Amino acid sequence: MINKVVDNIEKALEGVESNMTFMVGGFGLSGIPENAIAALSKKEIFGLTCISNNAGVDDFGLGLLLKRKQIKKMISSYVGENAEFERQMLSGELEVDLIPQGSLAERCRAGGAGIPAFFTPAGYGTEIAEGKEVREYNGKPHILESALTADFAFVKAWKGDTAGNLIYKGTARNFNPLMAMAGKITVAEVEELVPAGELDPNQIHTAGIFVQRIFQGEKYEKRIEQRTVRTKQ
Amino acid sequence: MALDKNQIAQRIAQELQHNTYVNLGIGIPTLVANYIPKGIDIEFQSENGVLGMGPFPFEGEEDPDMINAGKQTITTMPGAALFDSATSFAMIRGQHVQLTVLGAMEVSENGDIANWKIPGKMVKGMGGAMDLVASADNIIVAMMHTNRAGGSKILKQCTLPITGVNCIKKVVTNLAVLEVTKDGFKLLERAPGVSVDEIITATQAKLIIEGNIPEMQL
Numbered sequence: 001m002i003n004k005v006v007d008n009i010e011k012a013l014e015g016v017e018s019n020m021t022f023m024v025g026g027f028g029l030s031g032i033p034e035n036a037i038a039a040l041s042k043k044e045i046f047g048l049t050c051i052s053n054n055a056g057v058d059d060f061g062l063g064l065l066l067k068r069k070q071i072k073k074m075i076s077s078y079v080g081e082n083a084e085f086e087r088q089m090l091s092g093e094l095e096v097d098l099i100p101q102g103s104l105a106e107r108c109r110a111g112g113a114g115i116p117a118f119f120t121p122a123g124y125g126t127e128i129a130e131g132k133e134v135r136e137y138n139g140k141p142h143i144l145e146s147a148l149t150a151d152f153a154f155v156k157a158w159k160g161d162t163a164g165n166l167i168y169k170g171t172a173r174n175f176n177p178l179m180a181m182a183g184k185i186t187v188a189e190v191e192e193l194v195p196a197g198e199l200d201p202n203q204i205h206t207a208g209i210f211v212q213r214i215f216q217g218e219k220y221e222k223r224i225e226q227r228t229v230r231t232k233q
Numbered sequence: 234m235a236l237d238k239n240q241i242a243q244r245i246a247q248e249l250q251h252n253t254y255v256n257l258g259i260g261i262p263t264l265v266a267n268y269i270p271k272g273i274d275i276e277f278q279s280e281n282g283v284l285g286m287g288p289f290p291f292e293g294e295e296d297p298d299m300i301n302a303g304k305q306t307i308t309t310m311p312g313a314a315l316f317d318s319a320t321s322f323a324m325i326r327g328q329h330v331q332l333t334v335l336g337a338m339e340v341s342e343n344g345d346i347a348n349w350k351i352p353g354k355m356v357k358g359m360g361g362a363m364d365l366v367a368s369a370d371n372i373i374v375a376m377m378h379t380n381r382a383g384g385s386k387i388l389k390q391c392t393l394p395i396t397g398v399n400c401i402k403k404v405v406t407n408l409a410v411l412e413v414t415k416d417g418f419k420l421l422e423r424a425p426g427v428s429v430d431e432i433i434t435a436t437q438a439k440l441i442i443e444g445n446i447p448e449m450q451l
Binding site: 027028029030031053076077078079080081086089090096098099100101102103104105106108109120121122123124125126127128158169170171172173174175176177178205222223224225226227228229230231232 | 288290294296298300301304305315316318319322326345356357358359363367394396397398399
């Protein structure tokens with residue numbers, strides 16, 4: 001067993017520097033690496049490129065890094081929930097590359113899987129296709145999208161073991177397994193860290209080979225963005 | 234009377250086919266789930282990674298790890314499955330999801346849709362919409378026929394940045410049901426009490442009108 005455990009968050013973030021590219025897992029606020037983000041927002045690192053489906057909200061998630069203007073460029077698919085993001089983007093302070101969600105997921109997966117580029121129908125004929133090679137397959141035009149990788153990938157899982165194996169819960173899985181594959185250094189934080197051997201190998205979503213560092217997060221707020229309920233009859 | 238948002242959803246629900254997988258977009262499309270006709274079995278896919286999405290949870294049972302693409306708390310139905318975003322879009326791009334219902338800011342008579350960006354104003358992003366419209370076999374658009382200023386959103390050509398080309402099949406608005414044909418929009422139905430002339434006035438695109446146009450049955 002190759003032990004991936006780091007003792008604390010500082011060790012987990014060792015080597016992060018200004019101007020690096022980070023992948024950050026999560027969809028909305030679900031499945032975001034809260035502890036890593038909070039710690040990064042206290043570091044004197046700036047000029048970051050962040051690849052993340054969303055950009056958090058004003059006071060939680062990547063919104064914390066945006067507020068301190070640590071992020072130079074965001075690569076995302078949907079950013080509608082964050083007023084500060086919109087302000088920085090429209091004023092030109094923040095560079096933003098908006099790409100289709102499926103292409104974002106596949107570009108991360110491809111980056112981790114050693115596939116440098118692929119053709120997809122998504123975005124053909126739109127402004128995101130500008131400058132991209134177009135090829136027809138099965139009578140339908142497709143555009144060439146390139147793979148994404150990152151200096152660090154920060155992901156969050158429900159359970160993990162000391163070998164770095166991860167199990168996600170519910171829809172908190174989302175981009176996390178794909179980004180875990182595409183990080184040069186993948187830092188996984190988990191709600192519960194258990195000794196190797198305690199997780200059923202049949203149930204592992206991300207194999208430990210994709211994870212370089214793992215730690216149990218100190219606490220999880222797990223904020224809900226849109227609380228929607230129905231009343232009992 | 235023009236339809237309200239719930240009635241638009243109710244009309245779209247009549248398009249649901251038995252034993253199909255359906256993706257509902259944010260806004261009016263989400264409401265379609267409230268009007269599934271009796272005897273029709275549907276599994277809803279949400280692109281953040283769930284198939285077999287159920288209704289909102291009861292108060293106190295919300296789970297931050299169980300949300301839909303609109304970031305709303307949800308439940309799952311018996312037989313549900315969970316997966317990552319790449320697998321989710323494999324279902325969409327691979328045409329395993331049969332129907333997509335989306336909102337739109339504009340649609341055009343060649344089947345283009347614009348629903349993700351107003352230059353210089355609002356920036357939200359396309360989310361999964363570009364992947365969905367590029368691949369789905371059947372796309373139904375749920376939208377208001379006109380904008381707040383009264384201008385038509387049913388156009389000869391979209392003025393906003395488009396989300397996909399030549400892809401939508403049907404449009405259900407507060408005034409009408411339109412089918413996208415190779416010759417343009419064909420008026421299929423009108424909202425109860427709304428005249429064909431009112432629909433023509435509210436539509437910038439050319440409308441194909443053949444015979445008597447029936448009222449929608451809700």
